[in-house]
Amino acid sequence: MQGNQASLAVTTASPSQAGKNVLRTYDLTKQYGARVAVNQLNLEVRRGEIVGFLGPNGAGKTTSIRMLLGLIAPTSGRVELFGHDLANRRDSVLPHIGALVEAPALYLHLSGRDNLRAVGSVLGGVSQQRIEEVLMQVGLHERQKDRVRTYSLGMKQRLGVGIALLNNPDLLILDEPANGLDPAGIVEMRDLMRRLADEGKTVFLSSHFLVEVQQICSRVIFLNAGRLIADKTVEELTRGQGEFEVRLERAQEALALLQQQPWGKPARLDESGALLTPAPQGSGRELYAFLSQAGFTPESLAPATQNLEEVFFSLMNAHKGDK
Ligand SMILES: Nc1ncnc2c1ncn2[C@@H]1O[C@H](COP(=O)(O)OP(=O)(O)OP(=O)(O)O)[C@@H](O)[C@H]1O
Ligand SMILES: [Mg+2]
The missing domain is CATH 3.30.70 (Alpha-Beta Plaits)
Incomplete structure (x- = not known):
């Protein structure tokens, strides 16, 4: 399995919940050879916000998200999660984050439920009841016993979000969760995001679906050529x-x-x-x-x-x- 490693670390300490910033970056930069994929990015996400991370193909969204999750190291700059430096407190902060980066990594020969069980056993402390709840939440209860190989793209994507939700994280970081979904699937994903927002979760998501982003996000951050070009509430922008x-x-x-x-x-x-x-x-x-x-x-x-x-x-x- 790859892609969801961020939620697999073992919890050792509860990060401080006092600071209002759940996520903050300081001049976060990633360079690949001569190409600067992410250029001195300063962003903040506060508790309870649903923030959309937008930008054209190649803007640097996935690269930024990989750095937020400690999947790749920044060339310079740093990431703070729940007020702690990611580089120093990785093992204590990552268990409080649920993540989906690009396509979810799934065991195709196992059922949806068994995929959740497999991840749950690595995480530890995930009850059968929690697995049931997540299956309901992502709308896969009916198909939970079917092999993932037989799932549609949208179902796989929802299972990916389910894996990210398994440890009941304080912060969800999702890279294009609605990628590949049909219009009905996009609406279901949007409703799921709304429910999570109502539960007080903090969500940072990249997306190319602007209609949905307008409906679910309180704030949007625009990235272009690796740089932040706008950071405003949806109300201000529209x-x-x-x-x-x-x-x-x-x-x-x-x-x-x-x-x-x-x-x-x-x-x-x-x-x-x-x-x-x-x-x-x-x-x-x-x-x-x-x-x-x-x-x-x-x-x-x-x-x-x-x-x-x-x-x-x-x-x-x-x-x-x-x-
Ligand atoms: N491993 C890598 N090696 C070299 N260049 C890379 C690597 N990963 C990303 N890049 C480059 O960094 C830039 C940003 O890519 P990234 O995938 O972060 O964009 P994105 O905003 O997620 O785009 P999309 O909307 O298409 O998903 C691109 O120019 C890309 O080619
Ligand atoms: Mg991307």
Whole structure:
């Protein structure tokens, strides 16, 4: 078995729960020859947060996660888990972490339940009841006796999350847990993440599924070419820039009028034909009054928001060509 070694260490001491930072990195860097895969990364994850770790292919997400789990050594910089240096306190902190890095390593000739038993016996102290709970949690109760060889990709992925959950960890670090899942599987994984959040777990997950990330994460960290380029709450990222989205008839005419106003120059139409515009004194009420007086009656007028996908693409555009 490989890939889940992080959860296999034997517990010796309970890490301090006092610090609010569950995870912190200091100038974490990994270099492969001339290529800097992760470049002076400073990130923090606080207790109870669900943090999304986003970035295009090759941005350095998996490399960072491998360093967080002590699977590879940083070239420079360091990792702190539960307030302790990973390099010094590896054996005491790793048992409090559940991890899934890329595809889970599973015994294909064993059943799902026996895979959990096998890992449980290495971890020690994992009861049959805990195994049952985890099977329910990841939705594999019905298929627990079938060999993993017969599982779909999504089922294998969920079993991987099950293994990460086995020791009831304080922090889950998941690298693309929804990788390879169909839409229903993605929704199931999202619901599982939500339940874990409700239980007060702290989750750090990388993903390319931005709709799900927007729904489950409280904060997102964007990585590009090994560097952190944004670290914001989902609320901050998706909130519009004080603009309003207006739906109305004769939108082209209204647009021309708005663009003549000193406050309305950035006004534009989006692909759906809605007007995106600033408002006089930033007030939606003033904007409504202005349009009405000019003979336009808005069907709807609301503060504009951006979805995470739009934010992602505009950030990536702004950092195109970064090395
Ligand atoms: N063992 C290695 N040897 C050399 N280069 C590596 C190694 N592992 C990763 N890299 C390089 O480091 C960079 C970051 O890779 P990484 O796998 O961390 O990206 P990622 O963000 O996880 O991408 P993806 O979204 O495709 O999973 C890439 O340029 C990759 O080629
Ligand atoms: Mg990766």
